[in-house]
Amino acid sequence: MTKKLWGAVAAVVVVVVAGLGGKYYMDQQDETIEALYPTAPGTFVGDPMPYYDGTDFLIYYLEDHRDGEIGFHPFSLFKTRDFYHYQNAGEVIPYVNEADDQERALGTGSVIKDEDGLYHAFYTAHNGDLDPKEAIMHATSKDGEKWDKLPDHTFFASSAYEANDFRDPYVFYVEESNNYWMLITTRQDGTGVIAKYVSDDLETWTDDGVFFKNDIGNDSNLECPSVVIYEGKWYLAFSDQWDQRVVHYRVADSLEGPFEKPERGLDHVDGAGFYAGRLETDGENLYLVGWIPTKDEHDDRFNYNWAGNLAVHQLRTSENGLVGSLPETARKQIETKVITAEQLTGETIPTTDKAVIYSGKIKGSDDGVLALSFSKDNQVLINLAEQTISYQNTTIETLERGAPKTEMPIVVSDGKFDLEIVKEQDIVVVYVNGRALSNRIYKAKTSDWKFVTVQGEFSLD
Incomplete structure (x- = not known):
């Protein structure tokens, strides 16, 4: 496990029950982590889901315990303002630790706040022993930390898509159409696509066709999509599940597209040692939030595997497309x-x-x-x-x-x-x-x- 520099512990550690299977974990709420590339003690960071709430960056992520439990990958939460001091809120949405439950594993999703200030989390429920394996689920919260699941809102892929590849919902509000859009990683006609679903109330979702189709010369799934507006352009990011395994981006003048590769330069800012990057902005700055993987057997002789340490690039435009750097707020620390x-x-x-x-x-x-x-x-x-x-x-x-x-x-x-x-x-x-x-x-x-x-x-x- 990576050694880190830890700040003051502001909470008494208590033992609580997480999930229906009786799994116990240590709740380290309000513990402050000082690190450029943090993890919670004894665990690893997978697939971050950043959300800027106007003051803090709430970075939800799939926590990889590697503990042999039936279930895995709860949503956990880091909160930060400078990408160096992180408040560890711990596990906030548990999986269900039962072999036959749809939520045996949680998969990537996203968080949004509605006009009344209520937080909504949309996430993947995954169970490899079921058919279909994947569903989209919904939970709500008043503070972004204590969540109520809404199982009645669960939905599966429409007949247009591959039901066993239907995940990573990314939800955002569209002012022009006065509704919500959800981008979903899925497959159609043997290749990866990003589907678009729409909703007026964040409860009922309707398939609105393919938002983006794989254009990278293979049939890879396009994982962990996100889309933001920055300096007057719309940027779409997604991760290439196989082949290059990098975080690509596309650019468009409007949400209607077309989303295309940058005219000059690369369509990615980092290599295969950084994955599942999601775009987020505070209105002025653009960030790409992903993870740097561990290696098999924690040995340099072997290959990268899944999950590791949280990592953030600050992005800016240049004549050669987007380029990256350490976040300026972190640099000062x-x-x-x-x-x-x-x-x-x-x-x-x-x-x-x-x-x-x-x-x-x-x-x-x-x-x-x-x-x-x-x-x-x-x-x-x-x-x-x-x-x-x-x-x-x-x-x-x-x-x-x-x-x-x-x-x-x-x-x-x-x-x-x-x-x-x-x-x-x-x-x-x-x-x-x-x-x-x-x-x-x-x-x-x-x-x-x-x-x-x-x-x-x-x-x-």
Whole structure:
């Protein structure tokens, strides 16, 4: 489990019963977590569902206990204003810990507040032993933390869609039509689509056809959709369930579409080490809220798996599409260290328990390959020859025989680039000119690290 820096505990820990199956958990309400990439103690973060309530970002998520229970993935809640101090409200919507219940597992959903101030959660109820496996369910709350389930409002896929792939509802109010829209991940005619359902009262939903069809050249499901307006444009985000496994985005002038790939640049801001990102805005700033996965057996030799640590990129527009950075409110909370010439030429950089940003303007030769070497077996590579940034769990000497675990194209002109390395425990997020590469590197938690020039030349600019 990732070690974190914890704030003051403001509540007495009590034992309460969660779910019908008698599962017990520790309620850590009002505990404050200080971290750029938080988890609750002993558990992991899956599929965040952020909602800005005008003051706080309420980040609901699927909590991954990995405890062997029949049921899994309750909704839990972090609340934050700066993406560094998180109030841990704990579990807020439980699953039903019974083998034959539709809610044996909760799946991704969304939260919205109506005009009367009542919170509404719409979520997936999943049971792989049932047919259909998935349903959309509804709950309401006066404060966003204590929820009442409304099972009478449950609905399943219409005949137009694949009933066993029908999940991840994202609900928002549309002023132009004076009703609510729900985007749902599903399948039609053998490929992934995002369906659109509509409602006047948040209780009864009507199928209104396909909102968006897979356009990425495969038949992948388009998971965890979200849509927001930012700087006069509508942005749609979704996660590619297989193949690339990245968070894509599309742009349109109106909700009616068409939602298309950006005219310039990539259609994603991070690699496969960041997943299930949902868009949210406070009216001025745009954020992408996802998770950085753990690895099988918590070992750098193995592949990424499901759930991990919460991670947030702040997004902004550029001539090359959307680019990302650490949220500015979080940046103010932690130390920034300027990369020195001595460090760039191989001086060892001590690891630290605290979150740190390492920042610098770098110039490299056209054929340059620069490694951030976290132990002898873990390299983050900035490759100017191929215009990529990647992570390989291999040695410098065997790079050519290995393959990237995750990779992102970058745009570097004249060999000059802004480099930012955000390190907290075993999380390493590298930004090169606004392109991000999120990584879980367990050795980074305990090992000192250094820059290694693999090819060409590098210097401070």
